[in-house]
Amino acid sequence: MEGRATSVEEMEELGRKAAEMIHGACVLGLVGGLGAGKTHWTKGLVAGLGAPADVTSPTFGLIHEYPGGRLPVVHADFYRLEKAEELIAIGWDEYLETPGVVIAEWAGKFPGLMPKETTWLFFRVEPDGSRTVSIGEGPAGCG
16 A cells, blocks of 8 residues: 555556455545645545546545445545534444445544544655655554
8 A cells, every 4th residue: 555656647556556455344544735645546546446436536525435346435535624523424433334445535634533443544745746655553454
């Protein structure tokens, strides 16, 4: 799931490779600033799982669902949320029961609402303009 990308295509390829490592239901918490590659990585992951979907950032809709692949994907974006209560009100607990992959962009805003088995991925824009993805401390919930 980790790696370095110097283009959008390479970031999507990192996501596709991550999909090969997912064998069951899991929760992925994505952390990183604007433009760090979270949505492009997710686009690659969804494609790698075989879902015929046009993945876009759910910043305004908050949640997008991508069925039809090897595993269904729920893609959330916490960027516009201010309080944990807003996330709870949209049914976050029910989404976490999805028998597939749950991806939360900006998950670091509400770490207390993420399950303990969340796999944390950190996205960074490096000084040379490349992007890196690294796995954070904690249990690896996908496997």
